[in-house]
Amino acid sequence: FPVHPRKVINSNYSLEILTTYDEKTKILAETGIDYCIIHDFTLETSLLSAQEFMTNILHKQCNVQTLVVGYDHRFGHNRSESCDDYLRYGRELGMEVVLADAHTSENMNISSSTIRSLLHKGEVNQAADCLGYNYSLTGTVIEGHQIGRTLGFPTANIQVKDSGKLIPANGVYGVRVTVNEKSYTGMLNIGQRPTINNGTYRSIEVHIFHFHSDIYNSPIQVSFVQRIRQEEKFSTIEELTAQLHKDSATIEALLNN
Structure with a gap:
C-alpha cells in the first residue's frame, strides 16, 4: 500500500x-x-x-x-x-x-515496534541488525546558519523528504552519505545544538569528510552506522571544536575499519 x-x-x-x-x-x-x-x-x-x-x-x-x-x-x-x-x-x-x-536478534523478536524503539534510543547498529540494512534518511540540502564552517566543520543541513519518517535519537553519528550519485563518509548531528543557540529547533546536519563542493538544493541520503555519543552542551565554543575533532577521528576510524 x-x-x-x-x-x-x-x-x-x-x-x-x-x-x-x-x-x-x-x-x-x-x-x-x-x-x-x-x-x-x-x-x-x-x-x-x-x-x-x-x-x-x-x-x-x-x-x-x-x-x-x-x-x-x-x-x-x-x-x-x-x-x-x-x-x-x-x-x-x-x-x-x-x-x-x-x-x-539478540533474543528479541524483530518487529517494527522493536526497530522504532531502538532508533528512538539511538541504537542504529542494532536496528540495522534487525532490518538487514542501515537505517537511512533521504532529503534535500538546505541553507543553514553556516556556523559549522567557522569551526572548521562545514555541514550540509538536511530537510527530510517525508515528514512522517522516524528521526533517530539526538546525538552524533557515523554515517555513509550519498549525494549526486557518489558515496562518502560523514559525521552527522541530530539535535538542538545547545552550545550554539539553546534553541528548541531540531536540526539534522552532516559534515562530509574530505568534501568541498556546493550541494545546496541537492538530494541527499544518509545511512546510519553507529551513534558515538549523545548531544552535549559545552561551556565554550573552543570545547565544542575540540570535541568535534575527537568525534571526527573516532568516526573516520570506525567507518574505514
Whole structure:
C-alpha cells in the first residue's frame, strides 16, 4: 500500500514510518523480484474481511498462488480472523498460505515496534541488525546558519523528504552519505545544538569528510552506522571544536575499519 492503512482510516493518526513508499519499492526491487503490485488502500478496502480480501483482491485480481503471513500478523476488517482462518480460506481458494516464524536478534523478536524503539534510543547498529540494512534518511540540502564552517566543520543541513519518517535519537553519528550519485563518509548531528543557540529547533546536519563542493538544493541520503555519543552542551565554543575533532577521528576510524 502506498499510504499506511492507519492513515487512511484516521487522517490524524500520527505514525513514524520506517520506510517511505519510495524506499519500500527500491528495497523490493533490489531483491530481484519480477513484479511489485501497488494496491491503493481505501476506506472500502478497510471494510473487507480477511476472506473477502483474499478472495476478491489476492485471488481474483492478483492471482496469488502463495501468501506468506507473519507469525503475529492479522489482516481484514477489525483484524478479527486468525491464522487458522487464513489457512482455511487458502485451501478453499487453492492458495498456499505460509505462516512465517518469528525472526530474532539478540533474543528479541524483530518487529517494527522493536526497530522504532531502538532508533528512538539511538541504537542504529542494532536496528540495522534487525532490518538487514542501515537505517537511512533521504532529503534535500538546505541553507543553514553556516556556523559549522567557522569551526572548521562545514555541514550540509538536511530537510527530510517525508515528514512522517522516524528521526533517530539526538546525538552524533557515523554515517555513509550519498549525494549526486557518489558515496562518502560523514559525521552527522541530530539535535538542538545547545552550545550554539539553546534553541528548541531540531536540526539534522552532516559534515562530509574530505568534501568541498556546493550541494545546496541537492538530494541527499544518509545511512546510519553507529551513534558515538549523545548531544552535549559545552561551556565554550573552543570545547565544542575540540570535541568535534575527537568525534571526527573516532568516526573516520570506525567507518574505514
